[in-house]
Amino acid sequence: xxxxxxxxxxxxxxxxxxxxxxxxxxxxxxxxxxxxxxxxxxxxxxxxxxxxxxxxxxxxxxxxxxxxxxxxxxxxxxxxxxxxxxxxxxxxxxxxxxxxxxxxxxxxxxxxxxxxxxxxxxxxxxxxxxxxxxxxxxxxxxxxxxxxxxxxxxxxxxxxxxxxxxxxxxxxxxxxxxxxxxxxxxxxxxxxxxxxxxxxxxxxxxxxxxxxxxxxxxxxxxxxxxxxxxxxxxxxxxxxxxxxxxxxxxxxxxxxxxxxxxxxxxxxxxxxxxxxxxxxxxxxxxxxxxxxxxxxxxxxxxxxxxxxxxxxxxxxxxxxxxxxxxxxxxxxxxxxxxxxxxxxxxxxxxxxxxxxxxxxxxxxxxxxxxxxxxxxxxxxxxxxxxxxxxxxxxxxxxxxxxxxxxxxxxxxxxxxxxxxxxxxxxxxxxxxxxxxxxxxx
Amino acid sequence: xxxxxxxxxxxxxxxxxxxxxxxxxxxxxxxxxxxxxxxxxxxxxxxxxxxxxxxxxxxxxxxxxxxxxxxxxxxxxxxxxxxxxxxxxxxxxxxxxxxxxxxxxxxxxxxxxxxxxxxxxxxxxxxxxxxxxxxxxxxxxxxxxxxxxxxxxxxxxxxxxxxxxxxxxxxxxxxxxxxxxxxxxxxxxxxxxxxxxxxxxxxxxxxxxxxxxxxxxxxxxxxxxxxxxxxxxxxxxxxxxxxxxxxxxxxxxxxxxxxxxxxxxxxxxxxxxxxxxxxxxxxxxxxxxxxxxxxxxxxxxxxxxxxxxxxxxxxxxxxxxxxxxxxxxxxxxxxxxxxxxxxxxxxxxxxxxxxxxxxxxxxxxxxxxxxxxxxxxxxxxxxxxxxxxxxxxxxxxxxxxxxxxxxxxxxxxxxxxxxxxxxxxxxxxxxxxxxxxxxxxxxxxxxxxxxxxxxxxx
Numbered sequence: 001x002x003x004x005x006x007x008x009x010x011x012x013x014x015x016x017x018x019x020x021x022x023x024x025x026x027x028x029x030x031x032x033x034x035x036x037x038x039x040x041x042x043x044x045x046x047x048x049x050x051x052x053x054x055x056x057x058x059x060x061x062x063x064x065x066x067x068x069x070x071x072x073x074x075x076x077x078x079x080x081x082x083x084x085x086x087x088x089x090x091x092x093x094x095x096x097x098x099x100x101x102x103x104x105x106x107x108x109x110x111x112x113x114x115x116x117x118x119x120x121x122x123x124x125x126x127x128x129x130x131x132x133x134x135x136x137x138x139x140x141x142x143x144x145x146x147x148x149x150x151x152x153x154x155x156x157x158x159x160x161x162x163x164x165x166x167x168x169x170x171x172x173x174x175x176x177x178x179x180x181x182x183x184x185x186x187x188x189x190x191x192x193x194x195x196x197x198x199x200x201x202x203x204x205x206x207x208x209x210x211x212x213x214x215x216x217x218x219x220x221x222x223x224x225x226x227x228x229x230x231x232x233x234x235x236x237x238x239x240x241x242x243x244x245x246x247x248x249x250x251x252x253x254x255x256x257x258x259x260x261x262x263x264x265x266x267x268x269x270x271x272x273x274x275x276x277x278x279x280x281x282x283x284x285x286x287x288x289x290x291x292x293x294x295x296x297x298x299x300x301x302x303x304x305x306x307x308x309x310x311x312x313x314x315x316x317x318x319x320x321x322x323x324x325x326x327x328x329x330x331x332x333x334x335x336x337x338x339x340x341x342x343x344x345x346x347x348x349x350x351x352x353x354x355x356x357x358x359x360x361x362x363x364x365x366x367x368x369x370x371x372x373x374x375x376x377x378x379x380x381x382x383x384x385x386x387x388x389x390x391x392x393x394x395x396x397x398x399x400x401x402x403x404x405x406x407x408x409x410x411x412x413x414x415x416x417x418x419x420x421x422x423x424x425x426x427x428x429x430x431x432x433x434x435x436x437x438x439x440x441x
Numbered sequence: 442x443x444x445x446x447x448x449x450x451x452x453x454x455x456x457x458x459x460x461x462x463x464x465x466x467x468x469x470x471x472x473x474x475x476x477x478x479x480x481x482x483x484x485x486x487x488x489x490x491x492x493x494x495x496x497x498x499x500x501x502x503x504x505x506x507x508x509x510x511x512x513x514x515x516x517x518x519x520x521x522x523x524x525x526x527x528x529x530x531x532x533x534x535x536x537x538x539x540x541x542x543x544x545x546x547x548x549x550x551x552x553x554x555x556x557x558x559x560x561x562x563x564x565x566x567x568x569x570x571x572x573x574x575x576x577x578x579x580x581x582x583x584x585x586x587x588x589x590x591x592x593x594x595x596x597x598x599x600x601x602x603x604x605x606x607x608x609x610x611x612x613x614x615x616x617x618x619x620x621x622x623x624x625x626x627x628x629x630x631x632x633x634x635x636x637x638x639x640x641x642x643x644x645x646x647x648x649x650x651x652x653x654x655x656x657x658x659x660x661x662x663x664x665x666x667x668x669x670x671x672x673x674x675x676x677x678x679x680x681x682x683x684x685x686x687x688x689x690x691x692x693x694x695x696x697x698x699x700x701x702x703x704x705x706x707x708x709x710x711x712x713x714x715x716x717x718x719x720x721x722x723x724x725x726x727x728x729x730x731x732x733x734x735x736x737x738x739x740x741x742x743x744x745x746x747x748x749x750x751x752x753x754x755x756x757x758x759x760x761x762x763x764x765x766x767x768x769x770x771x772x773x774x775x776x777x778x779x780x781x782x783x784x785x786x787x788x789x790x791x792x793x794x795x796x797x798x799x800x801x802x803x804x805x806x807x808x809x810x811x812x813x814x815x816x817x818x819x820x821x822x823x824x825x826x827x828x829x830x831x832x833x834x835x836x837x838x839x840x841x842x843x844x845x846x847x848x849x850x851x852x853x854x855x856x857x858x859x860x861x862x863x864x865x866x867x868x869x870x871x872x873x874x875x876x877x878x879x880x881x882x883x884x885x886x887x888x889x890x891x892x893x894x895x896x897x898x899x
Contacts, residue, residue, distance in 0.1 A: 350607030
């Protein structure tokens with residue numbers, strides 16, 4: 001375990017008064033050449049949440065290929081989606097033995113995801129939503145990030161996890177990749193750290209003795225009195241920033257891929273491989289509000305997402321190596337990627353031909369991508385389809401929306417309990433974990 | 442009302458919140474003068490149509506149409522908009538009517554649109570910007586109806602594709618949620634959204650980029666919006682929807698909330714009908730009494746003691762958004778606001794004009810702060826100092842105060858006062874870099890002050 005420069009300076013008395021700042025403990029990995037990785041970090045499971053911003057059309061991500069046991073899914077799908085619907089033979093079948101009878105397939109623009117699913121690494125929880133669905137981007141996104149349909153608490157479900165873990169200010173245990181820190185990582189007392197990228201987490205005047213006094217003066221704004229809470233917060237952010245710049249100064253910069261979501265996933269990957277203490281990470285990728293031109297647009301977004309998954313696991317983008325190689329096994333075996341969106345979309349399309357799209361809808365599948373084997377973990381993610389597919393009505397009377405079959409809080413509580421060895425009292429009181437999503441080794 | 446005389450703090454805070462910051466000359470000119478006179482000075486903006494063309498009019502037009510009078514397309518993604526961004530930033534810096542630009546910026550976030558492929562193109566974004574400006578201090582009701590059929594908006598929220606038999610709800614939903622009524626409390630239903638979407642059908646954009654109503658694309662069936670029948674009005678149905686929405690008591694509260702959150706502080710979240718923030722309630726009452734006159738609402742806001750003396754101890758302060766950071770600092774120093782380095786850092790701080798992050802517009806308050814954006818705020822002062830050095834001779838800029846005189850330096854940036862913690866931090870830097878050259882010391886005092894809690898939060 002190492003300490004930051006600020007603590008060292010505080011201890012030696014070189015930085016006047018800086019010891020009043022909250023102690024910040026950062027676990028540095030072998031890359032820093034100072035100490036070995038902290039075992040408590042290396043044995044921790046990690047979670048990367050990928051948020052598809054705008055309301056991803058889940059029905060064209062995990063798609064019916066046929067009618068099942070008297071449920072006319074595919075017939076309804078074809079009828080209400082003449083322009084944006086897929087033919088069964090265009091889809092990548094979910095054909096592991098347990099999934100085969102359900103006749104579902106993945107969007108053709110997701111080949112890496114399909115490959116992962118064939119080795120049992122992808123769990124698809126169908127029909128996930130919350131009671132009293134809200135069709136607003138903002139409200140629904142807040143609900144998915146807080147895990148709380150009533151929005152009585154203004155905190156994120158992973159932020160509350162950070163609260164319970166009691167992390168220090170500036171600790172990189174919860175990381176939001178992007179310019180602003182998302183709600184999901186804001187707890188009631190603690191919060192994660194938002195960074196746009198590792199490469200950009202550097203002051204333009206660099207590092208060294210000549211600029212240290214300026215950076216330390218910037219950090220000293222953290223002493224602004226709490227009597228002015230907003231200015232105090234701004235000052236604390238300055239202090240945290242100087243810490244984070246210090247911590248990331250020697251971390252390798254992931255290569256630029258030209259695909260934004262792949263860059264973000266590679267940033268997540270480097271944060272995990274460098275063992276900087278990152279446990280819960282979040283990144284958002286936008287453009288999924290496909291009111292028009294949906295088929296072409298969503299396929300492009302899926303290709304990018306798929307390239308991101310390929311970059312994360314294999315170190316290549318669309319077959320071109322980035323130089324990173326495959327994700328280190330000990331990280332792969334301890335990391336789950338969870339793909340969610342603020343809502344799915346309406347069953348029926350509007351508009352015609354190439355221009356056709358869909359309006360805001362309700363339930364949609366949640367994807368969890370995890371390790372194939374047990375790895376070093378006690379619980380293992382179970383690949384394949386989970387939960388029930390929402391009813392789609394009949395050909396004569398198609399449903400308008402996909403209604404919830406699984407409450408999102410059950411998925412979150414399952415992940416907390418089985419994967420993060422944690423439990424949210426709020427979820428606990430209301431929802432049981434989803435049976436069968438994880439098995440105990 | 443409190444003391445009729447404006448203190449130096451009043452000038453710093455008022456201009457910092459609504460007029461892209463104070464300059465040293467503003468502090469000299471207005472300290473000790475009547476506070477109300479400064480407010481009236483800010484509000485005294487003649488209608489655009491009655492003014493001589495602004496000095497930047499040719500630059501504006503060149504961004505709106507190309508040499509052949511045709512649309513300007515955006516060929517290289519959002520980066521293609523830097524010309525338009527630079528033009529607007531310079532306009533904000535140099536305008537004699539800063540409140541008009543400040544309100545144009547506020548409504549730009551409220552009625553957010555962004556570039557699309559192929560539409561909205563740059564011409565449409567520029568046209569929407571000018572439409573907003575012409576209503577910025579006028580009637581909110583005219584502004585909202587102009588936005589409903591604005592070409593950039595018709596493309597951005599799919600109004601141009603909204604036609605029977607399956608109307609596109611995108612615009613109708615945001616019309617209620619983001620533009621007129623909000624969701625605290627939510628007073629409209631999913632049915633109201635669907636019915637309003639039907640009323641909005643028929644509007645498209647013609648080949649000259651103007652809104653155009655096509656009866657053949659309009660849903661002529663019966664519609665009920667918020668329990669009012671608005672059928673058979675054809676191209677006037679969007680006006681009727683706006684009228685019905687704005688007649689709801691929550692509408693004025695919602696727009697007043699936007700004004701308070703955008704210009705003063707973010708009120709504690711509350712049901713706007715049951716427990717509105719008192720300042721929000723006062724501004725809303727004026728909006729209703731004046732039939733949606735934005736200027737009257739602003740006068741009410743700016744003269745209210747709850748604005749003038751909003752309590753920092755209760756967090757009633759305003760975070761300077763990145764555009765405000767760049768424009769205010771450039772204005773205080775007398776350098777231009779449209780350099781490529783500024784545009785780059787503005788994006789790093791999280792604000793690219795003409796391309797808000799989503800339909801909800803820009804972040805608010807604390808959301809502006811994260812390590813990445815704080816780094817950009819710090820770097821900005823260093824970049825600005827380089828620009829000041831380069832421009833000093835050419836523009837005959839006033840020299841900066843000696844770096845050791847921190848309060849004088851802060852005053853040069855429009856801050857009447859600096860907190861002891863900020864002064865101590867900057868002095869500590871100066872002590873440790875005693876032997877550094879004056880340029881270096883100057884650049885760091887500038888960078889630190891511009892990234893200090895005092896300057897970032899008004």
